[in-house]
Amino acid sequence: MTVVRYKVLSLLIALVVGPATNARTWMLHADKGSLKATIDRAAPGDTIVISGTVLEGTVVVAKPLVLLGGHEAVIDGGAEGDVLDVTADDVTVRGIHIRNPRHSDLDDLAGIKVRSCRGVVIMGNTFHRCFFAMHLSGVRDAVVAGNTVIGDPDDLDHMANGIHLWKCSNATIQNNAIRHHRDGIYFEFVTDSRIVHNTAVHNQRYGLHFMFSHRDVYEDNHFEDNGAGVAVMYSKVITMRRNTFRANRGASAYGLLLKEINDGRIEGNRFTDNTTGIMVDGCNRVRVENNMFGLNGWALRLFANAFACTLTGNVFSGNTFDVSTNGSLEHNTLVGNYWDRYTGYDLDRDGHGDVPHRPLGFFTLLVERMPYAMVFSRSLFVSLLDRAERLIPSLSPGSMKDDEPLMRPPNKIACGGRAGWSTLVPIGLHASCARWHRDPTCHG
Numbered sequence: 001m002t003v004v005r006y007k008v009l010s011l012l013i014a015l016v017v018g019p020a021t022n023a024r025t026w027m028l029h030a031d032k033g034s035l036k037a038t039i040d041r042a043a044p045g046d047t048i049v050i051s052g053t054v055l056e057g058t059v060v061v062a063k064p065l066v067l068l069g070g071h072e073a074v075i076d077g078g079a080e081g082d083v084l085d086v087t088a089d090d091v092t093v094r095g096i097h098i099r100n101p102r103h104s105d106l107d108d109l110a111g112i113k114v115r116s117c118r119g120v121v122i123m124g125n126t127f128h129r130c131f132f133a134m135h136l137s138g139v140r141d142a143v144v145a146g147n148t149v150i151g152d153p154d155d156l157d158h159m160a161n162g163i164h165l166w167k168c169s170n171a172t173i174q175n176n177a178i179r180h181h182r183d184g185i186y187f188e189f190v191t192d193s194r195i196v197h198n199t200a201v202h203n204q205r206y207g208l209h210f211m212f213s214h215r216d217v218y219e220d221n222h223f224e225d226n227g228a229g230v231a232v233m234y235s236k237v238i239t240m241r242r243n244t245f246r247a248n249r250g251a252s253a254y255g256l257l258l259k260e261i262n263d264g265r266i267e268g269n270r271f272t273d274n275t276t277g278i279m280v281d282g283c284n285r286v287r288v289e290n291n292m293f294g295l296n297g298w299a300l301r302l303f304a305n306a307f308a309c310t311l312t313g314n315v316f317s318g319n320t321f322d323v324s325t326n327g328s329l330e331h332n333t334l335v336g337n338y339w340d341r342y343t344g345y346d347l348d349r350d351g352h353g354d355v356p357h358r359p360l361g362f363f364t365l366l367v368e369r370m371p372y373a374m375v376f377s378r379s380l381f382v383s384l385l386d387r388a389e390r391l392i393p394s395l396s397p398g399s400m401k402d403d404e405p406l407m408r409p410p411n412k413i414a415c416g417g418r419a420g421w422s423t424l425v426p427i428g429l430h431a432s433c434a435r436w437h438r439d440p441t442c443h444g
Contacts, residue, residue: 021031023184027070030054039065050075052221060085069095069125069372077101077111083130086114092121103131110164120424122147132160133181133336142171149182156204161186165193173198184226187216190403196220206231208250216245228369229254229274236262240269247273254279255296259284260380271296277319280306289313298324302332312336315409316359323359325400334359338406357405 023045028038030052036059037047051070057080061067065088074097077083083101084093091114098111100246110132113118118140126132126148132148136142142165149162162178164186165171166362171193177200178184183198187210188191199222200207207223210216211233221407223230229248232238238261245255255274258264265287266277271277277296280286282305290313293299299319311333317340318323336352344353 009225015028025049027051035059046174058079058082058085061089061091063086064090066092067094067096068092070095073097073406074099074280079103081107082111082113082441084112086112086120087117089118090119092123094121094123095125098133099128099129099130100299101130103134103172104436108132108135108164109161114139118142121145127162128152132164133162133178135164135166136168136171137166139165139168140166140170143174144176145172145174147176147177149176149181150183151179151203153202156180156182159204160204161209162200165190169193171348172196178207179203183207184223185211185215189213191215193217194219198222199224203227208232210235214238221249223255225249228252229256231259232261232264233258233259234261235255236264240264240266242268244270245272245277246270249273249275249415251275252406257281258283258286265289266291270294271299277300279303282306282307284308286310287312291315293322294318294365301325303327307331309333310335313406313410314338316340324401325360334400334402336404336406337402338409339402342405342407344405351407353405353407356401356403358401362401424438 008052017143026038026048028050035054041202047066049068049070050073056078057078068350074084079100079102081102083098101109102154111127111130112134114136117139124146128150129152134316151159159181161183162181166188169191173195176198179202182204184203184207190213193216195218199218201224203226207226208230208274213235215237221243224246226248248255254276255271257279260282266288268290270292272294274296276298278291279301282302284307286309288311298321301315301324309332312335314337320355340355342357344355
């Protein structure tokens with residue numbers, strides 16, 4: 001059995017460090033040696049296989065090394081500072097349970113802190129009740145993949161962010177699961193990076209929060225039951241595809257908040273059971289295409305300071321309000337969407353309604369100006385006023401109409417390619433009778 005374990009471990013090391021070199025492998029058991037001393041003795045490019053629980057305070061890694069988790073590998077910071085402090089290029093930390101950095105409101109202390117280097121790989125680790133789980137600053141070409149990050153649900157007021165990047169470039173954040181932190185993933189001044197296949201749930205503030213971060217791609221992520229959803233601010237050239245935004249509820253909660261975004265693409269996402277699906281505030285040239293909006297309070301709140309935004313190919317079904325605005329929307333395009341409230345006809349059978357659909361009703365505009373009017377939402381009088389406004393528009397902006405509404409939802413929309421996803425297709429004609437089923441064409 002010992003020989004088999006040794007061969008398996010040797011194979012894992014080979015996978016991590018690549019082809020055979022002159023690099024040495026150090027086998028460290030925490031009861032019989034010191035990690036700090038082993039790092040001091042190791043040469044650049046060496047691998048240290050750790051077993052047992054390391055209790056040595058902050059461990060500094062200032063040379064290119066591979067730290068690989070062996071049997072029950074734990075590095076415990078003892079609440080003294082950071083657990084691992086990485087300052088060298090090409091460091092890999094893999095398969096280790098990392099816990100117990102010091103919590104501080106003055107210092108950004110983390111399970112793994114990475115500073116001013118490149119090529120760091122943080123993969124397959126578990127972070128438990130860390131202040132910051134991972135804190136990267138001034139880092140290029142980092143890979144953060146396959147980690148499990150669990151904060152403290154009983155002390156969220158004293159938790160920082162799960163994965164935090166500041167002034168980084170060309171990072172890959174992939175297949176991580178983050179919960180019970182302040183923000184699940186936080187980007188600031190991060191460029192040319194990818195966030196893919198991550199799950200952020202039950203975080204106190206945002207599942208994802210990024211500012212001043214340009215040319216980044218966010219695909220196939222799942223954001224659910226976070227305090228305020230996802231916030232995207234002061235950034236340009238962003239792409240968000242096939243993400244799920246679900247059950248982000250509260251007076252100031254959104255599935256997705258877009259604040260002063262230029263040149264963005266929001267494609268193939270699912271927004272379900274949020275207080276607000278998307279809030280668009282001060283954005284220019286944002287294209288919202290082929291998304292599913294189902295069972296939200298407000299599906300889309302498009303503020304009047306948005307310019308040259310396009311909404312097309314989306315499905316709106318089962319929402320209390322499909323679209324809301326706080327003014328005139330003369331410079332935006334709304335065309336070719338499916339609306340479950342549309343009552344028009346298609347005499348030429350081209351798949352598009354022959355009369356425009358006006359998603360803004362009298363009551364929608366009234367609630368935008370007087371939120372307390374919501375108490376009348378189920379009254380017959382309000383329903384009559386809404387119907388009158390759609391027949392003879394007097395308050396809604398003239399441009400806020402879909403001249404080519406779809407008669408049927410697209411066959412395949414918001415279909416994610418990951419386990420646990422399914423496409424939701426509305427089969428009711430109105431919000432009061434909307435039901436959902438799994439699309440058999442989706443193999444997510």
